[in-house]
Amino acid sequence: MGSIVPESQPAASEEVVVLKDPALAAFLAWLIPGLGHWYQGRRPKAVLYFLCILGTFLLGVYLGGDRQVGWGRTVYFSWRDNDDRLAYLCQIGVGVPAWPALLQANRMANHEKFFAHGFMAPPRLPNTVLPEYPNADQPPTLSELHLKLNRFFELGTAFTMIGGLLNILAIYDAWGGPVTYRPKKEEKPEKDEETPSGTTDKGRTKS
């Protein structure tokens, strides 16, 4: 097991972080924000990551859509000529919540209708017609999305990208623990230097 746990009993001021299987925790953390920490037993942080990261992502999904054009139009996967959606590289960091975009892109490639009223569906390319839709009900192009959603398209894109990028920090935390955490093995020999609080590093109160 690749966990980082001090060999000896830690002092009261030290924090023991049991990472269990770091690779599995990192994978779970990518699937659902906070799931990796839940698996490790770090429940408060799991809830914090879940609420903050998923909340940011879902707020972006809400801002980037409406009833007319469909919800979640700022999260879509597209690797076509003149429409490389690089933002999705950040958005996929949030894991499963961004997967519908991949399914919708696959449906578009197979000339199938989108599910859930175009939720996270890629926009239609300009001057093209999707044969699976009637002419009066063609999905919107990127220009039409910008026109109808106005600044909320960019806002939604920014929120969902930040949500995905924040989860990369959480994945690293699930894999390696807090950045300031030092495993017991790597600690240098203790010195009798005074700390600002008036105690020594051995925990004795300075007289």
Added chain:
Amino acid sequence: MIGLLLAIQAGIRWQDSDLWYALPLIVAISLVYAATRHERMRAILLHAGHTALWILGFMAAIFVLLILVSWFQ
């Protein structure tokens, strides 16, 4: 001082501003960043508060700078 007065004057219209969308971002970013550096919730919240204040201060400084630039334009 002029910049501060203009900022206060501009603040009257903040209820219509898109700046409010920055608040949930600042909260989420501060908390997640702090959580990657601490394990205990108290330390996380303290660090997050400090980070949020730093971001708000930075934004306020840029805000005043832009108002001054627009004033002397």
